[in-house]
Amino acid sequence: AVRADAVATLEAFVAARCVRASDAVAxxxxxxxxxxxxxxxxxxxxxxxxxxxxxxREDDAREMFKRACDSMGDRESAVRDAAFxxxxxxxxxxxxxxxxxxxxxxxxxxxxxxxxxxxxxxxxxxxx
Numbered sequence: 001a002v003r004a005d006a007v008a009t010l011e012a013f014v015a016a017r018c019v020r021a022s023d024a025v026a027x028x029x030x031x032x033x034x035x036x037x038x039x040x041x042x043x044x045x046x047x048x049x050x051x052x053x054x055x056x057r058e059d060d061a062r063e064m065f066k067r068a069c070d071s072m073g074d075r076e077s078a079v080r081d082a083a084f085x086x087x088x089x090x091x092x093x094x095x096x097x098x099x100x101x102x103x104x105x106x107x108x109x110x111x112x113x114x115x116x117x118x119x120x121x122x123x124x125x126x127x128x
Contacts (some may be wrong), residue, residue, distance in 0.1 A: 007042050011049035021056040025063050032067065037076040044071060044082035051089035058094050062101050065090040069105040072113040088120055 013019040024046060031043035047064040050056050056064065064086060071083035091098040099121055106114050 003038060003042055007045045007049065010046050011053065014046075014050045014055045015053045017055075021050050021060040022063075024050060025060055025067075032070070037074070037079050040071060040074060040079045041076070041082045044068060044079065044086045048082070048086045048089045051086070051093045054093065056093065058097050061090045061094045062097055065098055065101045066105065069101075069109060069113075069117070072117075073110055084116065084120075087117060091121060 010019070010024060014021055014024055028043040028046060031039045034040060044067070047067065051061060051064060068083040068086040068090065071079055072087075074080050074083065087098070090101075102117055102121055106118075109117070
């Protein structure tokens with residue numbers, strides 16, 4: 001419950017413009033190498049919430065998408081699920097930019113993750 005409250009609090013600060021999305025990206029940088037998988041998952045949830053609320057600029061969304069792509073290879077399924085949710089939120093917020101970022105990241109992704117992201121991008125593209 002404490003971790004969920006912390007995620008919600010940071011999302012609220014970003015939504016209220018007390019903390020810029022770019023500052024949140026920078027401050028959450030240690031989470032990517034943290035030994036506890038819950039820290040990595042929580043950072044991705046903050047990114048997803050920030051993107052869903054429309055509080056991120058395009059360059060911030062690009063960085064969040066890159067972090068999500070990097071996290072898709074995590075050993076913990078909860079982190080991988082949070083990474084996919086973050087990529088989905090980024091895609092919803094900035095469709096064209098995320099297609100560009102996907103094309104840049106495609107070769108660094110595992111084939112199954114690249115296919116899942118490609119399905120997400122093409123499904124969203126055909127429905128809009």
